[in-house]
Each structure stands twice: as C-alpha cells, then as structure tokens.
Amino acid sequence: MTLSTNPVERRLQFSGVLIILGLLVEALCLAWRGPLAFLVSLGLGGLLLFAGMVLFLFSLVSSPRPGN
Amino acid sequence: MPVSFLLLLILFSVSLIVVLFLRPGITVTRGGKIMAFLVLFFLPILCASMGISSELERSKSTAFCLSCHIMEPYGKSLRVDDPAYLAAAHYQNHRVPVDEACYTCHTNYAMFGTAKAKLRGLRHVYIYYFTTPPPPEKIKLYESFNNRECLHCHEGARSFEQGAIHNSDPYLLPAIKANKKSCLSSGCHEVVHNVGTLANVKFWNGGS
Numbered sequence: 001m002t003l004s005t006n007p008v009e010r011r012l013q014f015s016g017v018l019i020i021l022g023l024l025v026e027a028l029c030l031a032w033r034g035p036l037a038f039l040v041s042l043g044l045g046g047l048l049l050f051a052g053m054v055l056f057l058f059s060l061v062s063s064p065r066p067g068n
Numbered sequence: 069m070p071v072s073f074l075l076l077l078i079l080f081s082v083s084l085i086v087v088l089f090l091r092p093g094i095t096v097t098r099g100g101k102i103m104a105f106l107v108l109f110f111l112p113i114l115c116a117s118m119g120i121s122s123e124l125e126r127s128k129s130t131a132f133c134l135s136c137h138i139m140e141p142y143g144k145s146l147r148v149d150d151p152a153y154l155a156a157a158h159y160q161n162h163r164v165p166v167d168e169a170c171y172t173c174h175t176n177y178a179m180f181g182t183a184k185a186k187l188r189g190l191r192h193v194y195i196y197y198f199t200t201p202p203p204p205e206k207i208k209l210y211e212s213f214n215n216r217e218c219l220h221c222h223e224g225a226r227s228f229e230q231g232a233i234h235n236s237d238p239y240l241l242p243a244i245k246a247n248k249k250s251c252l253s254s255g256c257h258e259v260v261h262n263v264g265t266l267a268n269v270k271f272w273n274g275g276s
Contacts, residue, residue, distance in 0.1 A: 004092045004093075006092070008095075009092035009093065009095065010092075012088065012092050012095060012104060012108070013088075013089050013092055015108050016085040016086075016088055016089045016107075016108060017089070019081075019085055019108060019112050020082050020085050020086070022112065022116075023078045023081055023082055023112065023115055024078075024082070026078065026115060026116065026119045027075055027078045027079075029119070029123070030071050030074060030075060030119065030122065030123075033131075033132075033135070034135060035127075035132065035135055035136060035189075035193055035196075036193065036197075037123065038123040038124075038126075038127060039190075039193060041119060041120070041123055042120065042123075045116070045119070046116060049112045049113075049115075049116050052108065052112065053108065053109055053112055053113070056104070056108040056109055057109070
C-alpha cells in the first residue's frame with residue numbers, strides 16, 4: 001500500500017485516510033454507551049470528517065488544468 | 069433508525085474509501101470522479117448526520133441520564149414505594165415514557181427547549197469531569213419548575229380539570245394554568261425526588 005506520486009491523487013488518499021478515521025471514531029462512539037460518546041463523536045470524529053472532506057474539495061479545486 | 073444500519077453504512081463507506089485509496093487512478097474517469105464525490109463527500113455527511121441524530125436520540129434516554137454516578141439517587145427516587153413522590157408515581161404508573169422519564173419532565177416544551185436541554189447537558193459534562201460537582205441532594209434546577217411542563221400532558225385531562233382539590237378554589241385552576249401557582253407548591257405536589265430522604269423509604273421492585 002503506497003501513496004501515489006500524483007499530488008492530486010495523494011491528496012485524495014490523505015482525504016480518504018482522514019475520513020476513514022472519522023468514520024471509525026463515529027462507529028466506536030455508537031458502540032460506547034457513555035455521556036462522553038457524543039462529545040468525542042462530534043468533536044474528534046466530526047473534525048476528522050470535516051478535515052477529510054475539505055481536503056477532498058481542495059484537491060478538486062487545486063487540480064491542474066488539462067492544458068497545463 | 070437502528071444503530072446496526074448506520075454501522076453497516078459506515079462499513080460500506082470505509083470499504084469504498086479503501087478501494088479509492090488503493091486505486092486512486094480510477095478518479096481520472098468520469099465514473100471514478102462521481103464515485104470519489106459520493107465516497108469522500110456525500111457518504112461521510114450522511115453518516116455524520118445519522119450518527120449525530122442517533123446520539124441525540126440516545127441522550128434522551130433514562131439510562132443515559134442515570135449513567136452519571138451523581139444521578140444515581142435520582143434514578144433510585146423513581147422506585148420509591150410511595151405515591152406522594154411525584155417522580156416515582158409518574159415513572160411507576162407510566163405517566164411518562166419509562167425510557168425517557170428524565171427528559172420528558174426536564175425539557176422545556178417551548179421553542180428551542182430541546183436545544184437548551186442539550187446545551188445544559190454539555191455544561192453538566194463539563195461540571196462533572198472538570199470541576200467538583202455538588203452532592204446529589206444539593207443539585208438545584210436552573211430556574212423554578214414551570215407548570216407548562218406539567219400542563220403539556222395534564223391540561224385537558226379529566227383528572228386534572230375536574231380534580232376536587234384543583235376545583236376547591238375557583239381561582240386555583242386559572243392560577244395553575246397561568247403559572248402563578250406552582251404545581252410543586254407546599255401542600256400540593258411538593259415531594260418530587262427528595263433524594264435526601266431516600267435512606268428512610270421503601271422501594272418498589274416491580275416493573276422493567
């Protein structure tokens with residue numbers, strides 16, 4: 001499992017890793033029956049998901065134009 | 069919405085992201101771009117919103133409220149074998165949903181009542197984990213209990229509207245409805261949780 005040499009694809013891969021981590025945090029919080037679960041889910045999970053999605057959107061707008 | 073469905077959706081999303089991670093080259097094609105958008109944007113938003121909704125729903129449960137050690141005496145007070153204990157009488161006779169007993173009485177039936185209850189919950193978490201919380205018998209409501217919360221269910225009910233004591237004085241019922249005379253006034257329904265007296269009472273062991 002290696003990172004792509006293409007910068008856009010590498011950003012997509014990083015974005016995927018962040019989103020996977022966010023989703024795993026959310027899944028753990030669903031199984032965890034404590035009052036802190038909501039805070040961790042929203043704080044840590046939400047932050048990871050948000051960062052992953054922003055990185056994905058950034059990779060879209062930062063793509064080099066076809067002619068360049 | 070069952071939690072198992074959400075967990076399956078998360079598993080499905082993770083599997084697709086892994087495919088995208090291993091084969092990032094597929095995003096060159098139109099189909100790959102659509103897949104990347106679905107997997108890296110749409111599905112995470114869907115999972116996050118469903119997860120938050122599920123967590124919010126769970127935070128209304130009686131078990132959730134009583135999971136804090138400090139709330140244990142309040143949970144115990146729901147099982148007092150004495151109909152004079154207002155909370156116990158409501159809980160044991162299913163006048164409130166047993167699974168959402170705390171939330172049913174302690175949320176405001178007004179606009180943003182649920183949001184306010186959740187914000188207070190965040191404050192409770194802060195106090196519980198980062199400061200020295202007061203002993204259970206010293207815990208007070210943020211503001212005096214509004215009759216609106218009682219009337220949400222009782223208003224219009226025959227037992228309330230035609231109750232002998234409620235009609236013993238012609239001014240009493242309008243005063244209760246206008247929140248000028250509290251339901252919890254001395255001589256009325258003043259015994260609610262009274263956690264300070266739980267050492268001297270009998271408990272009911274029935275129910276779920």
